[in-house]
Amino acid sequence: MIATEFPLWATLPASLLLVIGGLLTVIGSLGLLRLPTFFARMHGPSMGNTLGTGCVLIASMILSSALLHRPVAHEFIITVFIVIVSPVTAMLVMRAARYRTRVKEERRQQGLQREQE
């Protein structure tokens, strides 16, 4: 294996960004465990989705630019597509969850009525 030497100006910010991005994603995923309701849990992973991936992508830009000795920026397109696409799944999941809670609520009320009768 060839050990690649990165210059210090690239490794310092890149590793800092990787650590920050990783921490943000971990905290976001921790939200899946800690938050009480489904709707609240929707918010946790979006941290990893935004600033988490953002930090990792900037780190990738810095490192590959240093490696190839020219600016590399096509990671930017990944960010654009994540931003464009994420509302679609969020809306789908949200609507499904709302429908499910509504159906549950109706069933519960029907059950209560039956008990009263």
Next chain:
Amino acid sequence: MRRVPPIFALVMLAMWLLLNSSISLAHIILGAVISSLLLLAAYPLRPLQPRMRRGPVLLRLAFKVLIDVIRSNIGVARVILGLTERGKIHSGFMQIPLDLRDPHGLSVLAMIITCTPGTVWVELSPDRSMLTIHVLDLVDESEWIERIKNRYERALIEVFQ
């Protein structure tokens, strides 16, 4: 035939150049040919015409959103780790009356709201006048209405309507 706005071709050309990470003349020509052919093929499939004015407003909005994303990432992290003063999470749905009607502006608003941690777009009423969102840290509803209407919606109305 309707006129195809040149901005689409320019964006696609920029994407092509970014993907190839080169700005050599050959790539510019190839990218221009491919993007205009694709546009001519795809444009009739989408009859809705976006009208965009005042690009600098959009750039300023993007910068504002970037700052908000960083701020709300910190906010959501605090809520998850239980660092808020109250210790209890008040999350809930809230409704926001909208003045923005343009579908392109609304889809940009959906991207902004969903990409900011702590808020998720839930649904839009069929006449596009009432938006329902879910907020993780719902303390003051009027503050959120203020923020979405003043910070985002006003700029989007300026650009798209």
